[in-house]
Structure formats: C-alpha cells, structure tokens
Amino acid sequence: MSKLRVYEYAKQKKLSSKQVINKLKELNVEVSNHMSTISDQTKVELDKSFNQGSNKVQPGKGENDKTVQQRDNKQAKNSSNQKIEKKQSNKKPNQQKSSQSQPSVKGKGTNKNNRKKQQNNQSQAKVNPPKKEKPATPEKITYSGGLTVSDLAEKINKDTSELIKKLMTLGVMATKNQNLDAESIELICEEYGVEVEEEIVLDATDFDNFITEDKEEDLIERPAVVTIMGHVDHGKTTLLDSIRDTKVTEGEAGGITQHIGAYQIVENNKRITFLDTPGHAAFTSMRSRGAQVTDIAILVVAADDGVMPQTVEAINHAKAAEVPIIIAVNKIDKEGANPDRVMQELSEHGLIPEDWGGDTIFVQLSAIKKEGIDDLLEMILLVSEVEELKANPNRNATGTVIEAELDKGRGSVATLLVQNGTLNVGDSIVVGNTFGRVRAMVNDLGRRVKTAGPSTPVEITGLSGVPEAGDPFMVFEDERKARQIGEARQQKHIVEKRNDKVKVSLDDLFEHIKQGNMKEINLVLKADVQGSVEALASSLEKIDVEGVKIKIIHTGAGAITESDIILASASNAIVIGFNVRPDANARKTAESEKVDVRLHRVIYKVIEEIESAMKGMLDPEYEEKVIGQAEVREIFKVSKIGTIAGSYITDGKITRDSGVRIIRDGVVQYEGEIDTLKRFKDDVKEVAQNYECGITIKNFNDVKEGDIIEAYVMEEIKRT
Numbered sequence: 159m160s161k162l163r164v165y166e167y168a169k170q171k172k173l174s175s176k177q178v179i180n181k182l183k184e185l186n187v188e189v190s191n192h193m194s195t196i197s198d199q200t201k202v203e204l205d206k207s208f209n210q211g212s213n214k215v216q217p218g219k220g221e222n223d224k225t226v227q228q229r230d231n232k233q234a235k236n237s238s239n240q241k242i243e244k245k246q247s248n249k250k251p252n253q254q255k256s257s258q259s260q261p262s263v264k265g266k267g268t269n270k271n272n273r274k275k276q277q278n279n280q281s282q283a284k285v286n287p288p289k290k291e292k293p294a295t296p297e298k299i300t301y302s303g304g305l306t307v308s309d310l311a312e313k314i315n316k317d318t319s320e321l322i323k324k325l326m327t328l329g330v331m332a333t334k335n336q337n338l339d340a341e342s343i344e345l346i347c348e349e350y351g352v353e354v355e356e357e358i359v360l361d362a363t364d365f366d367n368f369i370t371e372d373k374e375e376d377l378i379e380r381p382a383v384v385t386i387m388g389h390v391d392h393g394k395t396t397l398l399d400s401i402r403d404t405k406v407t408e409g410e411a412g413g414i415t416q417h418i419g420a421y422q423i424v425e426n427n428k429r430i431t432f433l434d435t436p437g438h439a440a441f442t443s444m445r446s447r448g449a450q451v452t453d454i455a456i457l458v459v460a461a462d463d464g465v466m467p468q469t470v471e472a473i474n475h476a477k478a479a480e481v482p483i484i485i486a487v488n489k490i491d492k493e494g495a496n497p498d499r500v501m502q503e504l505s506e507h508g509l510i511p512e513d514w515g516g517d518t519i520f521v522q523l524s525a526i527k528k529e530g531i532d533d534l535l536e537m538i539l540l541v542s543e544v545e546e547l548k549a550n551p552n553r554n555a556t557g558t559v560i561e562a563e564l565d566k567g568r569g570s571v572a573t574l575l576v577q578n579g580t581l582n583v584g585d586s587i588v589v590g591n592t593f594g595r596v597r598a599m600v601n602d603l604g605r606r607v608k609t610a611g612p613s614t615p616v617e618i619t620g621l622s623g624v625p626e627a628g629d630p631f632m633v634f635e636d637e638r639k640a641r642q643i644g645e646a647r648q649q650k651h652i653v654e655k656r657n658d659k660v661k662v663s664l665d666d667l668f669e670h671i672k673q674g675n676m677k678e679i680n681l682v683l684k685a686d687v688q689g690s691v692e693a694l695a696s697s698l699e700k701i702d703v704e705g706v707k708i709k710i711i712h713t714g715a716g717a718i719t720e721s722d723i724i725l726a727s728a729s730n731a732i733v734i735g736f737n738v739r740p741d742a743n744a745r746k747t748a749e750s751e752k753v754d755v756r757l758h759r760v761i762y763k764v765i766e767e768i769e770s771a772m773k774g775m776l777d778p779e780y781e782e783k784v785i786g787q788a789e790v791r792e793i794f795k796v797s798k799i800g801t802i803a804g805s806y807i808t809d810g811k812i813t814r815d816s817g818v819r820i821i822r823d824g825v826v827q828y829e830g831e832i833d834t835l836k837r838f839k840d841d842v843k844e845v846a847q848n849y850e851c852g853i854t855i856k857n858f859n860d861v862k863e864g865d866i867i868e869a870y871v872m873e874e875i876k877r878t
C-alpha cells in the first residue's frame with residue numbers, strides 16, 4: 159500500500175496542503191495536518207473531487223481510525239519503524255538531488271559519484287578554496303526538546319534561507335528563530351533524505367515516570383479514606399468527633415488522639431481512615447492540586463434543615479471527583495426532624511435511596527447522641543468492599559500531603575497519607591517541591607511509629623521545606639536521587655510560577671480541541687434565578703461542535719463564590735455568570751487560580767461565545783481602560799445643540815472617540831458617547847489634563863455642575 163501524505167498529494171497537484179485538507183474535510187475524511195496519510199481510495203476520491211467539484215464520499219471508517227492512530231502512536235520508540243519506512247520511500251529523489259549538489263554518504267552508486275566529485279573539487283582546490291564546499295548532509299540526526307529553523311539548518315548542514323524557502327513550499331511559514339514542530343522537522347528531513355529521531359527525555363520532575371504498575375497478586379485490601387462534607391452547621395465536626403470518641407479510644411485503649419489532619423478507626427477488625435478537615439473546600443482544593451485522596455464522601459444533611467446550597471455544592475464536588483457518596487441524615491433526635499424530606503430533596507439531585515429503588519445509601523443518625531454511628535461505619539465498610547480498594551504494601555511509599563506547617567521546635571512538620579507502599583523512618587523522600595529523610599513518624603494517636611502502610615496518616619519531620627496540602631510525595635532508594643529530584647522539582651516550580659501556567663480558557667479552547675486533548679468542556683454555571691440557570695444549562699448542553707461535548711458540573715442561583723472557582727479550578731472548568739458577578743473572594747481566587755470567568759447578560763451571547771470558542775472563532779476580547787476625568791464647572795444650554803458641559807480635565811485626558819460616564823455623587827447617571835468636544839470654538843480630537851473644554855454627550859442633556867465625566871476606551875486584551 160502506498161503511503162501518500164497530504165502535502166505530497168498537494169505538491170503533485172500543485173495545490174496548497176490547506177486546500178487539500180479542506181477538500182478532505184468536505185469529503186468527511188478526518189486528517190490532522192499536512193503530514194497525515196491518504197489512503198488509495200481517498201486519493202481516488204480526491205482526484206475525482208478536484209477534477210469535478212465536490213462529490214461527497216464517506217470513506218471506510220477503518221482508514222480514518224488508522225490515520226489517527228498513526229499520529230497518536232508517534233512516540234519516539236515505536237515510531238522508529240515508520241521513520242525507516244519513510245526514509246526509504248524518500249531516499250531516491252533526494253539522493254539524486256544530493257548527488258548533484260552535495261557529497262552524500264548513502265548508497266554505493268552515489269558514493270562513487272561523490273568520490274569523483276570530491277576528487278574534482280580537490281583538484282580545483284587552488285582555484286576554489288575547499289572552505290567553500292558545504293559539509294555533507296548527515297544520514298541521521300537526533301534532537302530533543304524542539305529545534306528552531308536555524309538549529310535544524312545547522313544540523314543538516316544547509317543554509318537557513320534554503321530551509322525557510324523549503325518550508326514555504328510545504329506550506330509552513332517560518333522565520334529563522336522559530337521553533338519547528340516535530341512534523342515540520344520530519345518533513346524537512348524527509349526532503350533531504352535525513353533520518354530523524356526525537357529523543358524524548360524523561361522528565362525527572364514527574365513522579366509518574368517513576369511509578370511502576372503493581373502486579374495484581376501483590377495488591378491487598380487497604381482501608382478506605384473518607385471525607386465528611388455538608389452544609390454549615392449540619393454536624394460535620396460533631397460527627398467526626400463522635401466517630402473518633404467512640405472508636406479510637408475503644409480500639410486503642412489509652413491512646414491520646416492527636417490532631418494530625420486525619421485519623422484511623424477500627425470497625426469489625428477493619429480500618430477506616432477519616433480526613434479530619436470537614437467541608438468540600440479542603441476536599442476540592444486538594445483535587446485542584448491533582449490529588450485524589452478520598453475514596454468515599456459522607457454527605458451530612460441535618461434532618462431538620464434539609465438540602466441546603468452547600469449540600470448541593472458538596473454533591474457536585476463529589477460527583478465531579480467521581481467519589482461514591484453515603485448520606486448521613488443527621489440530627490434525627492431533634493424535634494422537627496424529617497428524614498423523608500431529606501430523601502425527597504436529595505432524590506431531586508439524583509441521589510435516590512435504596513428503599514425507593516435507587517442505589518444511594520442513607521443512614522439516619524444523631525451525631526450528638528452517638529446514635530447510628532455503627533450503621534454508618536458498616537456502610538462505609540460495605541462500600542469499601544464494593545470499591546475493591548487495594549494497594550501494595552511492599553514497595554516504596556507514595557501518597558499525598560494532608561497538611562503541613564513550620565513548627566518552631568521541630569521544623570517542617572507534614573501529615574502524609576500513604577496511598578501505596580509503606581513509609582519507613584529513614585526513607586529518602588521527595589514531598590511536593592521539597593525533600594529530605596523521614597526523621598520521625600507519629601501516628602494519629604500521638605505514638606511514634608517506624609512504619610506506615612497504605613491509607614495510613616502519619617506526621618513526619620525531616621523535610622528541608624514546608625510542602626503544601628495536596629502535594630504528592632514519593633520515596634526514593636537513595637538520598638542523592640531524592641535530593642536531585644527534589645531540587646529539580648523546586649526549580650521547575652519556580653519556572654512554572656514565573657510562566658504562570660494558565661488553565662483552560664475560552665481563548666485557547668479551540669487549540670485544546672484541535673490537539674485532541676479535550677473531548678468534554680466542563681462548565682460551572684451561575685445565574686440570577688433558577689429559571690435562567692435551567693434555560694441556560696439546557697441550551698448549552700445542546701451545543702455539539704467537532705464532537706466535543708459540554709458538561710455542566712455545577713449550577714446554582716446567586717453570586718459566583720470562591721467555592722465555585724475552586725471547583726472550576728479543580729475540574730479545569732470555565733465559569734459562566736449570567737446576570738451575576740463574582741464576589742470579592744471569588745474574583746481574587748479566580749485570578750490566582752487562573753480560572754476563566756465569563757459574565758453575560760443575554761443568553762444567546764453565552765451560547766454564541768461558547769460555540770465560537772469551540773470553533774476557534776472567538777472575537778477579540780476587550781477591556782475597559784479609563785483614560786481621564788473631567789469636572790463639569792459650568793453648564794450652557796444652547797437651544798439647537800443641547801447642554802454643553804463646560805469642563806476642566808482634572809486627570810488624564812478626554813478624547814473625541816472615548817466612551818463617557820456621567821458620575822454624580824459617586825453614582826453613575828448615564829453612560830454613552832461624546833457628541834462634540836471643543837476647545838473654544840474649535841472641534842478637537844483630545845483635551846489634556848489641566849485644560850478646559852466644552853463637552854456635549856450624545857442623547858443626554860441632564861448634565862449638572864459638579865458632575866464628573868469619566869472617559870474610557872475599550873482596549874483589546876492581548877492573548878498569549
């Protein structure tokens with residue numbers, strides 16, 4: 159089977175690759191770029207189509223899949239076969255070329271030619287100094303981490319300008335310092351018959367590169383890690399305390415519980431680990447750092463209060479993290495307790511009790527009276543069993559930081575949750591962007607321990623710095639390696655902070671979609687009233703562009719809160735506010751977490767914006783910039799013209815085309831445009847600070863002495 163690529167076909171037909179790609183799209187043939195291969199059948203269709211106009215043809219699905227797969231599999235190792243194949247298919251024409259212009263080291267025949275040519279050159283040496291002779295084109299080059307045009311030119315011994323021209327004929331516009339993508343590099347190398355290999359350097363700062371899969375037979379059951387969530391005052395803390403009081407001392411007689419951010423209890427000879435920080439903020443902020451520590455979420459709902467806003471938030475947070483939920487209907491001892499109502503209300507959120515044919519476990523309890531605690535624990539064990547939570551205790555420990563602080567006496571103190579393996583005193587460990595050796599370990603009962611297995615929380619000392627909650631940790635065989643990796647992570651962290659890694663935003667949505675790393679777009683939706691939330695949600699869910707789906711992970715009526723932003727950050731979601739604004743905290747968090755928040759007042763604008771972003775057609779975004787202020791000092795009423803505001807520019811300047819706002823006692827009276835701007839009798843383009851001028855406002859004559867006229871322009875926000 160011949161392997162014809164898009165650009166090759168384009169060249170044959172004297173078309174641009176883009177034209178061919180567009181035509182393929184018309185024919186419903188999926189190609190990712192000019193390097194994609196075209197099957198024989200597709201080629202026939204293309205020929206037909208270019209000769210006769212557009213005949214819609216649906217190609218065999220298998221072929222498309224294959225094309226895509228080939229691109230996906232293009233990792234250094236397994237692509238080497240493809241590369242050799244490519245090289246061979248390109249050898250002939252290139253060698254012909256190179257034998258004319260440059261000495262080549264490939265193929266017997268050409269070698270002879272080269273030798274001859276070289277001899278000729280030597281004999282002419284006196285006339286033409288050998289310096290001028292270009293060095294040979296290498297047979298193979300390797301590179302890692304990208305190449306600029308001039309880097310590549312140097313590697314393959316060509317002039318940069320020649321390469322730029324060549325790239326142009328292949329439909330790639332590049333300057334000499336421009337970084338080339340892997341495909342363009344391959345393309346150029348193919349043209350010159352050079353084999354190219356990209357060396358993928360393993361990122362030593364990425365723990366994933368050090369993790370080896372456990373064998374099934376090495377895995378054993380581990381305790382579940384449980385988080386308690388729910389609305390304010392519904393009894394989360396009381397429940398955590400009751401469980402600890404009744405169980406910890408029961409199991410470990412004489413133990414003094416210590417607050418280390420998590421504790422373990424024993425029920426029916428099985429352990430359960432509770433994270434001791436109630437509330438979904440902690441849960442989600444950890445997740446936003448990439449940590450998934452919770453196996454089961456307990457949702458506490460007070461039976462006398464029912465489902466409240468934070469209950470719904472907690473549900474959505476747990477759902478977004480795909481963590482099973484157990485409902486603890488609390489305060490059933492209270493007068494006015496109505497567990498049925500809680501069930502009813504939760505059913506509306508998709509949590510249907512088993513008694514009613516659903517699959518959500520409901521446990522009724524009184525945290526304060528310590529009633530129903532055993533039932534809850536039993537249910538946790540049941541869910542753990544179903545979830546088949548397992549780990550391998552016989553390996554170096556990995557896990558997550560639950561909390562950490564700097565203690566005056568002990569230095570850096572961190573509570574770690576071991577998630578796999580066993581942590582030992584003396585282990586060399588990298589924690590977040592810091593490292594060290596585990597000097598001492600203390601468990602939740604305040605006892606010194608030497609080892610900690612899967613799902614065990616322990617407090618450790620011995621780190622060189624203070625990590626953050628949610629940071630991952632990993633133990634390494636030797637201290638030198640731990641230090642090396644710790645330092646590399648620290649360095650990377652500094653660089654990343656500097657580069658301010660941005661979360662997904664509407665602006666780069668299309669890029670993500672194009673690169674195929676986005677199949678679902680997560681949205682958090684807030685609106686003024688429930689009705690608009692629903693209307694908006696249903697319209698948004700209907701958008702389907704390029705097979706990418708909208709997924710609404712949380713909705714609510716009311717202002718955009720910090721919790722919305724944290725959820726969006728953790729789930730890489732975009733926040734949409736309809737007739738609502740973010741509160742001050744939310745605004746700050748959105749800025750620091752780099753969450754894209756879009757505010758709208760018209761439903762179709764929201765839909766339009768999302769849709770255009772998905773299609774990569776988002777209009778430039780503008781932001782208002784105040785350029786100056788004027789104080790109205792005198793009013794002139796002129797019958798034909800209207801009210802002229804005799805003003806004095808107190809700050810900045812006012813330009814003829816700026817937008818203006820009339821502010822009276824701090825309140826905006828009117829927003830509009832300038833009609834005329836005059837100095838004495840002359841129309842002027844702008845008036846600067848400390849000058850007087852006459853201003854009339856379009857469609858507004860109610861200017862008063864003492865009013866402030868604020869001028870602003872809309873500036874396009876530069877996208878990076």
Ligand SMILES: Nc1nc2c(ncn2[C@@H]2O[C@H](COP(=O)(O)OP(=O)(O)OP(=O)(O)O)[C@@H](O)[C@H]2O)c(=O)[nH]1
Nearest residue numbers: 389390391392393394395396488489492524525526
């Ligand atoms: N009657 C009754 N009161 C309870 C029960 N559980 C908790 N309370 C009371 O409810 C109030 C709130 O309990 P907390 O445990 O502080 O609630 P919380 O959910 O942790 O609250 P925040 O930490 O503020 O979010 C306290 O006054 C508790 O004593 C219960 O089972 N029955």
